[in-house]
Amino acid sequence: MNRDSPTLPTRVGHAEWGDNRFRGYSVACDLAGRESMAGLLALAIAGRRVDDNERLILDDIATIISVADPRIWLLKLVRLTSAYGGCNAGVAAITVSLENAPIGHHATGTAAELLLDMRRGLLAAGADGEDPDDRVLEEQCRRSLADHRQPFGFWVPFRARDERVEMLAERVAARGRATLPYWRLFAKIADIFWRIDNLRPSAPVAVSAVCLDMGFTPVQIGPLVTAMGASDFWANAFEGAAQMPPSLQTIPASWVRYLGPQPRMSPRALARQR
Amino acid sequence: MPRRPNGPIEDLASPTQIEAQVITPGPDPHLHGFSVEGDLALNYRFTEVVQLALTGAPPDDAKGRAFDIALQFLAPLAIAEAPTHAAVLARLIGARTSSIVAVACIALAERARHVIAEHGPLLTWLETRDGELPSRYRSGTAEDAASLDRLQKALASADVEVPGLVGGLQRWTALLVTLHFAGLRGAEQMETVLVMASLAPTLAEALSHAPSDLGRYPINLPQFIYEEGP
Numbered sequence: 001m002n003r004d005s006p007t008l009p010t011r012v013g014h015a016e017w018g019d020n021r022f023r024g025y026s027v028a029c030d031l032a033g034r035e036s037m038a039g040l041l042a043l044a045i046a047g048r049r050v051d052d053n054e055r056l057i058l059d060d061i062a063t064i065i066s067v068a069d070p071r072i073w074l075l076k077l078v079r080l081t082s083a084y085g086g087c088n089a090g091v092a093a094i095t096v097s098l099e100n101a102p103i104g105h106h107a108t109g110t111a112a113e114l115l116l117d118m119r120r121g122l123l124a125a126g127a128d129g130e131d132p133d134d135r136v137l138e139e140q141c142r143r144s145l146a147d148h149r150q151p152f153g154f155w156v157p158f159r160a161r162d163e164r165v166e167m168l169a170e171r172v173a174a175r176g177r178a179t180l181p182y183w184r185l186f187a188k189i190a191d192i193f194w195r196i197d198n199l200r201p202s203a204p205v206a207v208s209a210v211c212l213d214m215g216f217t218p219v220q221i222g223p224l225v226t227a228m229g230a231s232d233f234w235a236n237a238f239e240g241a242a243q244m245p246p247s248l249q250t251i252p253a254s255w256v257r258y259l260g261p262q263p264r265m266s267p268r269a270l271a272r273q274r
Numbered sequence: 275m276p277r278r279p280n281g282p283i284e285d286l287a288s289p290t291q292i293e294a295q296v297i298t299p300g301p302d303p304h305l306h307g308f309s310v311e312g313d314l315a316l317n318y319r320f321t322e323v324v325q326l327a328l329t330g331a332p333p334d335d336a337k338g339r340a341f342d343i344a345l346q347f348l349a350p351l352a353i354a355e356a357p358t359h360a361a362v363l364a365r366l367i368g369a370r371t372s373s374i375v376a377v378a379c380i381a382l383a384e385r386a387r388h389v390i391a392e393h394g395p396l397l398t399w400l401e402t403r404d405g406e407l408p409s410r411y412r413s414g415t416a417e418d419a420a421s422l423d424r425l426q427k428a429l430a431s432a433d434v435e436v437p438g439l440v441g442g443l444q445r446w447t448a449l450l451v452t453l454h455f456a457g458l459r460g461a462e463q464m465e466t467v468l469v470m471a472s473l474a475p476t477l478a479e480a481l482s483h484a485p486s487d488l489g490r491y492p493i494n495l496p497q498f499i500y501e502e503g504p
Contacts, residue, residue: 005496005497006496007496007497007498007499008496008497008498008499009498009499009501010498010499010500010501011500011501011502012500013500014500021500021502024502024503069281069283071283072283086370086372086373088373089372089373089376092376092380096380158282158283158286159282251292253299253300254291255290255291255292256291256292256293256294256299257291257292257293257294258293258294258295258298258299259293259294259295260294260295260296260297260298260306260307261306261307262307263304263307263308263309264307264308265308265313266308266313266314266317266318266332267332267334268317268318268332269313269316269317272317
């Protein structure tokens with residue numbers, strides 16, 4: 001590459017006269033009227049068109065992962081950053097915050113790594129990666145517990161079980177996807193962790209199983225689910241920006257408990273006194 | 275409108291106060307216990323207050339001077355660099371000033387994370403001084419030598435001697451060695467300083483461009499080559 005006139009390859013898009021290309025497709029002829037928002041996001045990130053069944057389950061995921069309560073940490077962050085009237089600022093702040101964070105939709109990619117690790121472990125142990133013997137899988141789960149104490153994706157805040165996992169299981173079955181390998185692996189692991197350590201799965205690990213069954217990779221799954229879960233961010237940012245609530249711009253001082261050092265004089269102030 | 279029944283958050287016992295560790299709320303704010311308006315403003319420069327904020331202790335004169343000089347060396351980031359380029363683009367599309375500031379902060383923070391990650395072994399070495407400085411952080415280029423010479427002269431003019439600031443260092447290495455001398459530790463503090471150092475000059479470059487003046491921007495630079503197929 002000539003350093004003075006560098007070029008960059010792209011497979012994303014090309015502006016043309018009368019039409020535009022997106023990921024290898026004509027926006028006018030191939031996508032307009034034919035592709036859904038979820039399908040477009042999958043195409044954007046994974047670079048392939050999903051089929052009708054996949055498009056529907058992605059829509060199901062986008063709906064099911066919604067927990068829009070503004071008190072939840074991620075959404076409180078949206079409220080705080082949109083509290084001065086900037087709607088997009090709230091969405092930008094949470095989007096940046098989620099990159100590689102262990103909490104939030106981006107963590108679905110990390111949860112996918114857990115399932116892939118499990119499958120790799122099964123294969124390394126000579127077990128069937130698609131339909132493993134329960135005893136072999138239990139051994140894997142016990143090892144994961146020994147290594148991590150709380151395997152990623154098996155922590156449900158505030159409640160005994162994550163209602164989104166149950167909603168998703170219902171939709172996965174309704175879409176005929178419950179027999180796909182990663183969903184079956186997830187279901188077995190969830191049963192084992194519950195039996196041996198009372199751990200329940202949270203939505204990211206369940207969603208990651210569906211995404212792995214679609215052939216998406218962990219690095220694709222994190223951004224994809226972040227984008228699909230953005231309706232909660234936009235709802236809170238929009239309402240928060242409209243409200244511009246003084247009670248969020250500055251919370252009452254009585255709500256703050258200061259735990260830092262007590263008042264003291266700086267070395268230079270002390271030196272001046274002497 | 276009828277209230278919804280309690281959910282998990284209402285039924286969960288949670289703290290009723292948010293905890294603060296560094297800044298006292300209310301009038302006469304204190305930073306790590308020092309009154310900003312009654313003490314620090316009288317006895318310390320702004321950059322020294324930044325040092326105090328990050329490290330928890332007011333710097334002595336030598337560390338304060340070294341930090342100030344390192345910040346000045348870190349400050350300018352030309353439009354050739356992604357954070358300034360991005361901030362200028364935000365300006366050119368007519369973004370609000372607050373959005374331009376936000377764009378600059380995001381890009382500067384990403385750049386800082388990238389730079390500091392590349393210098394992780396250097397930061398470890400600075401803590402232990404175990405063995406030789408990793409060779410990847412040395413340099414034989416005239417550019418680096420000239421920059422190091424300017425840094426040494428600036429520090430000498432302030433009567434500051436930074437141990438380890440010897441010939442043959444890359445520019446980044448020299449600046450991180452100086453920040454370490456100034457009391458900065460670890461990736462979190464270093465990344466914060468890198469963002470802070472360049473924010474004002476980056477924004478100055480962006481704000482010097484006319485809003486929405488897109489016709490002067492070279493849209494096809496660099497060229498992206500669109501590819502389709504497997």
